[in-house]
Amino acid sequence: MPPDDPRSLLLDGLNDVQRQGVEHGDGALLILAGAGSGKTRVLTHRLAHLVAVHGIPPTRILAVTFTNKAAGEMRERVAGLLGIEDARQLWMGTFHSICLRLLKRHQERLGFRGTMTVFDVEDQTSLIRQVVKELGSEESGVRARDVQSTISAAKNLMLDPDSFEQNGIGPARRRIARIWRAYEARLRAQDGVDFDDILLLTLRLFETNPEIQQRYAERFLHVLVDEYQDTNRAQFGIVRRLASHHGNICVVGDDDQSIYRWRGADITNILEFERHFAAARVLRMEQNYRSTGRILDIANAVIRNNRGRKGKTIWTDRGQGDPVRLHVAEDEEAEAREVARRIEEEIGAGRSPEEIAVLYRTHAQSRPIEEALIRGRIAYRVVGGVAFYQRREVKDLLAYLRLIVNPLDEVSFRRAALAPRRGAGETTCDRIVAAARERDTDLLVAAVHAADWGVAGRGLPALASAAELLLSYRGEADLAPHRLIEEIAGRIDYRGWLQRTQESDWEDRWAHVLEMVEGARGYGESEEQADLAGYLEQVALYAQTDDLRAGEGRAILMTVHNAKGLEYEVVFVTGLEEGLFPHFSSLDDPEELEEERRLFYVAATRARQRLFLSGCRVRRRINFVAGADLSRFLGEIPREMLEADPYAGSFGFRARLRPLRGRPAEPEPFSEEDEPIVEREPSVVSGAGLVARHVRYGTGQVLRIDGAGDRARVEVRFPGWGVKRILRSYLKLEES
DNA sequence: ATTATTGATTTTTTT
């Protein structure tokens, strides 16, 4: 073969299994790709191979990735192998972005009138709150947030309100089904879709229009899905249908890295792949090219304790590497100081900061670490947290933009009407919305003409002129999104409004608006035809890690979930305590506990060179101080695999292991004779016989007290009020 | 009718 022959180029430097993955032609293929086994390489080379060697037109290949950033990177790599033109033609993106594209193409079939608008969780919740209000008193008292998550969970199981209602009994379920129906109706009436709908409606599009399904099934000669272990039932249905004609379905994933069960991901999709797709070929990539032997030993030692897995052991021939260190700190601040100290040490030894990541289970853990890094003058960056596009000030302005594109969007209308305040309130909004529905017109038109129609309201004129402003932009489709944001923010004097709120961080908020303008400018430059609708779509489907750029010279802080698919030279896994990692909510469910264990596995395998594990003995949580046992995952690691700090032992380090229900015995803790040195107050104190007095509820019987001191929570039965849980500091306690 | 204030409630992960 000549050296520039695509065949040799695309197989160069690949191991045997990887080559098989690249060269596999027709038929179903499952690539079980262990962490760090070079799956991205296989995927990109496979894509290039399909085009260059098999002659498949790029437009007829569909590749689904987990984030849009991953899609972008893969596209770039394919472009490097094939050329830019071919790479651009590939269908590539997340399920959500690809499905939204399909939905928009066929939206008239689904009954959408204007511009389909994506509602995020906050939009959904606010619409549900509205719907509850409109349904009247019988539905009041439910928490909109709870209803939202229940509906979303049900949609993830592919239920509709009817099947949801029949799936169980009870007034709560009937009530939610009723709210759900009303929510769905209102959502459709304003051309809205929520995240779950994007997938469900795609399925429905295929189900009710077999010819459309057939068209795409024939069109895509090959379908590739990355991170298959985190697909849900709807996504499986979509994949199955798209692959139904040619049968060329290639999925890549790792059952040990499935970490989105709580969001509907169904691990059986990957576990049962061979049953779902006849004559599927299975390739196992277990050789790891990322981490040192010691890091892999630890990851393997922990994940071995899971039952629901295909079972594999990743290995490397790159040597043992540096010891994995464990540090047990007194509290979270000490832990943070230690992390900062180690980072300083690494940087001092010539490591550049962007090769370092600090991982944690929950966003709340970032604060002490940030403070320690600031004190140590270490540049860092936090991924996620309050996602940028979820910020109040950003969402306010997005509401204006959304109204230009979709003037039926009531959620955005109400939001924009109230920010800035212009003398019109909720009641005026209600009236305008009602008038618009009544006259079957859109909200901007209704706002402008409301006064003529006899709608009253002090702030109406101001609202009407804001609506006119937005209407005037409707014709100017060629105005770049970032110019639009600037102009609108100026015309409504958004900066002045922020200032008037007198919040201490109003300047930060305004800075976010300016940052948003820059983001929109960047979007305009990167897209060929950058219009407002496209910008809003991109923003709606934006992932927290999508804007993560390497080489900023800053250490990265993020949740383990966000770290999926990433790798760093040095990784800190922090907060390894029972109740935090694994998290409380998983402790009584063996399956959720296994998911936490997979999460630990993902965390550990992000590290290339050095891995630091840490936890603390006492952690301050919002309302109380929790004495913490170390994570059981640490107990699953043979002691000789860890290098604990000398003083970790002097704290009486031991992992307290609770027996798991229905599972084989856990590995032994490190040492039985180690006793915890710090005595903790018992977390539950019997409060029997006490009487509590409350300013509002009067006197009541104390049922129990959780925690100690003024921050304890007391459960009290107040005659006429029922049982309340109240902070002890709000109560007077007396012997009865 | 609108805005400001108070009081209560919450603990996870996010496309």
Add this chain to the structure above:
DNA sequence: AATCAATAAT
């Protein structure tokens, strides 16, 4: 700490 609902004040 931050967000939301109920209540008070304008």
